[in-house]
Amino acid sequence: MEDATAPRADLAPRDWLEIGLQLLKDGGLRALKLRGLAQTLGASTGSFYHHFKDFDGYHAALAGYFVEAHIDPLIVALSASDLAPVERIRAFADHVRDHDMAQLALAMRAWGKSDVRAAAAIREHDEKVMAFLIAELVAHGFEPVEAEIRSYALLAIGLSQVHADEGIDRSVLREGLLTLLCER
Template sequence: MGPPLPVTPPPVPAPRATDLTPRDWLEAGQSLLRRGGLRALKLRPLADELRVSTGSFYHHFTDFDAYQGRLATYFAEQQIGDMVAAIRRSESEPVARIRLLAQIVRRRGMSRLSIAMRAWAESDPRARASVERHDEIVLGFLTDCLETVGFSHHDAMVRGYALISLGLSKIHAPELDPETLMEDMIRILCIPA
């Protein structure tokens, strides 16, 4: 008798339209934006991302324009607002809060999403309002953390702005270690001398 045949795991069943929530569709839209920008955000690729028919989209949204409006709002209000609130609840030390935000942003690929949202904001006032709200929330969070460690309000805002800008930049600097770069920036910008 020969060796046992490998057992093939059963295929993962595709979700049913009734199993999906509006949030699933919003997360899928963000995934498309992250990978391909606004030009990738279309109904067929969105349904393919969730492995459902395009018809199931209409269980949650009246039309694609309404969906885009919800997607724009979701970026700032539910997503970043909830994330900042969770960080405030889970970490009390201000520089540790900033580190945690940086880790979450990096792990979730939020810089790429933010860049895509900013490009979208050039042509859609809903996206522009969401990006502005996002920046208000994040800059407020960073400013609050930096004031707590001893920076003046103005210096805290400038340093927070620098952190956001650096997080969105795509500068080629092979001599800097990307694994330690964020910690180096936090040390320079967030810890008073």
């Protein structure tokens, strides 16, 4: 049996950051507590301090990790793909939906109201997502200003918590909105 006071050798900072994003997404900033992180990972708080100087340092790392680990690789992969521009946007939207990334972005935005590091991470997130969407829409044939407006709408819709009327299937609504905003 593992000594509860010894740091777990199998945990890396990434493990703590991933579980932190999950807890933040599921329960907001109030859920982001050291004890909850440690319990979720089956680790001691000593293991946490093996990787992070203090909880403030962890918050700083977590804010940066939000974009670095989830947005950057997605945009790089899609930008390098052989997909057509609108299909890249659809693949981005699918990934966001499949990984509940909009909920995480909303939790980050709420955190950003009280923490400048989280606010900076959200600005970076929005800038990168907007640049990706604009580039794809321009490549699809839209003028830059129109591409920017459509990109803003796509981002806003992606972050909204629109609840479709029971008379319309959410996937039909999603597909219709993507078509409306991406097609000429």
